[in-house]
Amino acid sequence: MLITLVILGLSVVFFVSGKVRSDIVALCALIALLVFNILTPSEALSGFSNSVVIMMAGLFIVGGAIFQTGLAKMISSKLLRLAGNSETRLFLLVMLGTSAIGAFVSNTGTVALMLPIVVSMAANAGISSGRLLMPLAFASSMGGMMTLIGTPPNLIIQDTLTAAGYEPLGFFSFLPVGLVCVAVGILVLLPLTKVFLSGKGKKDDKSSAGKSLNQLVKEYGLSHNLFRLKAIPGSGAIGKTVVDLDLRNRYGLNLLEVRRGEGSQHRFLKTVSQKLASSDTVFQGGDVLYVSGEPDSVSRFASDFALEMMDDHSLETAASGSGNSLDFYDIGIAEIVLMPTSNIAGRTVKEAGFRDKFNLNVLGIRRKKDYILHDLGKEKLHSGDVLLVQGTWQDIGRLGGEDTDWVVLGQPMVQAAKVTLDYKAPVAGIIMLLMIAMMVFDFIKVEPVTAVLIAAVLMILTGCFRNVEAAYKTINWETIVLFAAMLPMSLALEKTGVSEMISGTLVSGLGSYGPLAVMAGVYFTTSLLTMFISNTVTAVLMAPIALQSAVQIGVSPVPLLFGVTVAASMCFASPFSTPPNALVMPAGQYTFMDYIKVGLPLQIIMGVVMVFVLPLLFPF
DSSP states (O other): OHHHHHHHHHHHHHHHHOSSOHHHHHHHHHHHHHHTTSSOHHHHTGGGGOHHHHHHHHHHHHHHHHHHTTHHHHHHHHHHHHHTTOHHHHHHHHHHHHHHHHTTSOHHHHHHHHHHHHHHHHHHHTSOTHHHHHHHHHHHHHHGGGSTTSSHHHHHHHHHHHHTTOOOOOTTTTHHHHHHHHHHHHHHHHHHHHHHSTTOSOOOOOSTTOSOHHHHHHHTTTGGGEEEEEOOTTOTTTTOBHHHHTHHHHHOOEEEEEEEEOOGGGTTTOSEEEEOOOTTOBOOTTOEEEEESOHHHHHHHHHHTTOEEEOTTOOSBTTBOOOSSOOOSSEEEEEEEEOTTOTTTTSBHHHHTHHHHHOOEEEEEEETTEEEOSSGGGOBOOTTOEEEEEEEHHHHHHGGGOTTTEEEOSOHHHHHHHOOOGGGHHHHHHHHHHHHHHHHOTTSOOOHHHHHHHHHHHHHHTTSSSSHHHHHHTSOHHHHHHHHHHHHHHHHHHHTTHHHHHHHHHHHHTGGGOHHHHHHHHHHHHHHHHTTSOHHHHHHHHHHHHHHHHHHHTSOHHHHHHHHHHHHHOOOSOTTSSHHHHHHHHHHTOOHHHHHHHHHHHHHHHHHHHHHHHHHHSOO
């Protein structure tokens, strides 16, 4: 027992100090429990197979897909219209919206759903995401208090009551308690977050990644010289290759890409096919050719091959409405500057062989203050020239290895990661709603972890990520390891009798002071335990103790059991007491002390209010 307490105490000290990464502290604590034979290897590693940990990993992928498809940005832009430019209104919108969703969806699922949306809202509003993400986590827990299914501790006290022969609680018996929790949370968090969290999280930082893709398009005037031509039935281009058309020599045009909408049988899996035209690309009916050049030359080319010139209101597919603009899904652009020692200086663009060696187009040349956009194939390159190149993100990434001839400006692969596959937003939205439905409706016999895993795999299979690696990169492994390594600590506390000793002593010692004192003892003992072990385990330990205490002093057990579930759910002073607290920690760039500064006052105030409110709502 003593060794377990020492390990727990040292872990808390290191968590608070912040000098060692949280996941490493948790792993060291886990190893110590193994070394001293407090836990068996299977018990110590049980956290890594826990359904909550697996669900968290899946939710990172689902949240990443919501970001990657631009769905988060679409939702956040609509919510921002309600909030306007007011940071306070945005805060209230996040608190109220999250708590409403949290009443019907698990608090972990609620945070995973809202986290990318809130980050996007903060970026669009130009405020630190850290001001909103901790309230987001706390609001999800508060919302869970509104319904029977909102949080596991609610189900635990329901089971305890019915097992003891009492009337079961109704679905909305918890609603008054939840509303009080949300009201207290808003009043306390509004000033606390402004003081302690305003500098947390990330603001929209554009300096580190160089020019954005849209800035490059605007700087080189690509959209002004960009035309879309469609190969309609009977077009002379159908069946011909790029070489056959000889665009560059005959018309002085540059073929940037070919957009190919796929048939309805594949529409769910892939909506848009974006290809960089190679010399052997064979054009098909319905293909949309993106070409740049002089308007007269484009008109002549369209006339010669019976191509339809598309205006800004024509769409390649129902899901893509970009008009005359470049979309960056699979294909991107980047700038490179030629070094003084470059071997290609003095050669023409065609002789430099960007197309042959790297499968890249040269769209423009910036020479001092001049921009050269036409007849590039014959243009001689000078050292110091800045070339705008276009190709697949993979091919652009290869340019960085050829650092003897040029230097890649900015961080194109960082820009690639920001590119949203917005034509996939409807798909991501359907999958997200499917996941929520499986969690909410009882007639769908699917466990929450199964629902999340199904959603995560569907996000990958339907192309909401560029590849599987991109999906794996969305998982924050520090959070996963931290939570999985700390879960067995609750088992160690229970196994060595620490939990029973603390709770039993505190509650039995207060019995003679009346029901209100017992209520306070039950509440704050539960609240204290939840800071170190999961809220579900705490509720399991404390519910029978609260019931027995009520029987011994001859009062109704309902208010005491409500004290257990509220205290177990309203734990805000620790990042690993609940999954929502852990989920927002990396995104908000929070330290352990941030939870102490903001969460601990809220937890104490919430406790004081509840000790007096619960007996009013559910009399002794």
